Amino acid sequence: MKNQKHVVFLGEARFPYGLASVQRMTLMAKALLHENIKVTIICRKGSWNQGEHPDFKYEGTYEGINYIYTSKEVHKPKGFIKRNVQKIRGIYGEYQYLRNLKKNGGISMGVLSNRKLIHVFRYVFFSYLFRFPIVINLVEMASSMNHKRSLSRKINDFILDKWIVKLYDGALPISDKLKDFYHVASPLKPNLKLPIICDFDKFNISREPSEPYFLYCGSISYREVIDFILEAYKHISQEENVKLYMIVSGESKKEVARFQQEMNDMFKTEPIQLFSNIPYSQLVKLYVNASALLIPLRPTLQDSSRFPHKIGEYLASGNPVITTNIGEISVYFKDGETALVAGNYIVETFAEKMKFVVDNPEKAKKVGLVGKELGLREFDYRTHGARLKAFIENL
Known part of the structure; x- marks a missing residue:
């Protein structure tokens, strides 16, 4: 439909059979569909083991939601080399897919769930390159997590919560505390509290x-x-x-x-x-x-x-x-x-x-x-x- 808004979801994997983060993303997509807004969930690489969900295609529609695995595989290959080739193919596929979307109607908003610095930088770069706003699906204060984390993960989370959070164009925090946190970090950017959602x-x-x-x-x-x-x-x-x-x-x-x-x-x-x-x-x-x-x-x-x-x-x-x-x-x-x-x-x-x-x-x-x-x-x-x-x- 001409002039129809289009939202893309970035940085998740295992759609549609993942855990809480995937379910939240799916329900956000369904909420947008309810308002006649087109949505596409973009997964970079396959994450399921061989034999899991054997009939699930790398591109299609699930409960009205368009999705694509840009590596063109939904399963995790065996072997170090094959896994890394798939990752590279997935990144290039993301670039191509977003470029084509931009050419053929535009992107109204990107919603990012991933919290690894290397990926966050890439998605922020894509948003700049293809000129679409990117917002963070903010569901936790990662730097406050109490369970065991590696030193590299602690550094990653500290940098995200201290500085990188300011690079986004807006946020969808799940709680009042996270809403206040984002407002302090980026007081001039839009910030909508989106609580738990359920079907x-x-x-x-x-x-x-x-x-x-x-x-x-x-x-x-x-x-x-x-x-x-x-x-x-x-x-x-x-x-x-x-x-x-x-x-x-x-x-x-x-x-x-x-x-x-x-x-x-x-x-x-x-x-x-x-x-x-x-x-x-x-x-x-x-x-x-x-x-x-x-x-x-x-x-x-x-x-x-x-x-x-x-x-x-x-x-x-x-x-x-x-x-x-x-x-x-x-x-x-x-x-x-x-x-x-x-x-x-x-x-x-x-x-x-x-x-x-x-x-x-x-x-x-x-x-x-x-x-x-x-x-x-x-x-x-x-x-x-x-x-x-x-x-x-x-x-």
Whole structure:
């Protein structure tokens, strides 16, 4: 369509089957499509292992979203030389594809998610070369991350948050703290807070009969949080009537089994079950059938800056969310009405909220349903399309 706006998403991989960052990008694209804005997701290289998603083409349309892998491969080749050849081909393919887009109608905005300096510089250069504004999808204060990082990664993140952030033409921060951070760094540039977003329609499935269980979903690298949940569960697990399920990412089946046994050794009846690398349809079922969903946030700069994507999915399940009063939680949620919010990051306080679910299942269910209503108002992707459209027009 002539004069139709066109937004490109840069710097991500594994579309459309990636984790939270890919899901956020996908939902942003769907929000724009809802406002008749054309979108294209550009992935530089293949990242899946051979055999994963074997029928997925390197270029096409997914849920109305145009996408392309500019290396013309969606899988990671075996061998050092082949992998690096693919990377180079992908970079050149990015250049060609953006150049052609510019010639054939233009680019209204580029949205960048990548945080590696070498790639950030390239995308900023492309935006200058092809004269389109580039904005950062700002979802974390990377320099505040507490998990183990190499020295080179720490330097990378420090430089990004200290200086490189000023090179972008605007930002889409996920939280008030990140919005304030970007405003201080670039006070004259546009800055739109875009909170967690979710496709609530995908969670409209029927509940299935199952044993009662709490559910936590997150990376195994957040071992401190997992240990916190285990300690809280110990406080309410005398009878172990409500089980504890955990969905952990990034580990082999063997490692997950070892980790599960290690945790179950703490209890009498082995009440803990771990899941890893499960299909999205199974993830949705686990959310929908849970008694409550757990997401304790810590009183750190890292957690007060971020707003975990899974909170939106938790709300979409219609089940109560148990969390802590950190960061964006205090902006959107009220304890006992839209979520069960522990006043602090203390095991005993969090355990009290879990105990409430065990002792008051009907009241807890009502909290979950009201939380879902809040989520539909604030976080459904369709509610943010018009805001994004106005942001593009003001760039």
